[in-house]
Amino acid sequence: MSVGATELVVRRGGTSRPVSSKRDQIGANKSVHEAKRLDAAVAYRLHRTNRLLLTHLARFLETSQHGLTPEKWFVLARIRDDGPLRQVELTDRALEDAPNVSRLVESLVVGGLVERSPDPDDRRSRILQLTASGAALAEELHERSMIERLRVFDGFSEADLAALVGALDRLEANVRPSLMSEAPA
Secondary structure, eight states: OOGGGOOEEEEETTEEEEEOSHHHHHTTOSSGGGOOSGGGOHHHHHHHHHHHHHHHHHHHHHTTTSOOOHHHHHHHHHHHHHOSEEGGGGOOGGGTOHHHHHHHHHHHHHTTSEEEEEETTEEEEEEEEEOHHHHHHHHHHHHHHHHHHHHHTTTOOHHHHHHHHHHHHHHHHHHHHHHHHHSOO
16 A cells, blocks of 8 residues: 555544545645645644654553653663663754753663763763663563564555655755754854
């Protein structure tokens, strides 16, 4: 099934109706960029889908009974993938998330999943790596999440997924420069 052929449901005043064509999704406008209805705006649909995926992930993580939030899982997984690494490498300057990353890392350290050690090259910096229990949990959740991804992306072909990844990469490349120029130095 291709992404463009997906049938959607738009709710209006508590009622639902199927939307079967792109023209119906954007109304009588000539371009999706001219959509007058919020439900048809691409940015809103991305936001809504992001919230759905985060809620799904939060419920998935609840089943592990380790108290991980999606944000903590992302930090744990990044350290598993790229660690050991400096804490600053987990932050995204465009999103100004250094204080949040610090709180997440502290929670993982207190939980015994991550350990901090002095950086031999920079006394102000700390190196993060998974503890044995953190590595075991990260591996367990990674294996389970691979199975869950198959459910979430059921019906998508490899070409659909490649097109989606390409579109998301292009969107990020379009937005990131404006955030970087607005971010405080």
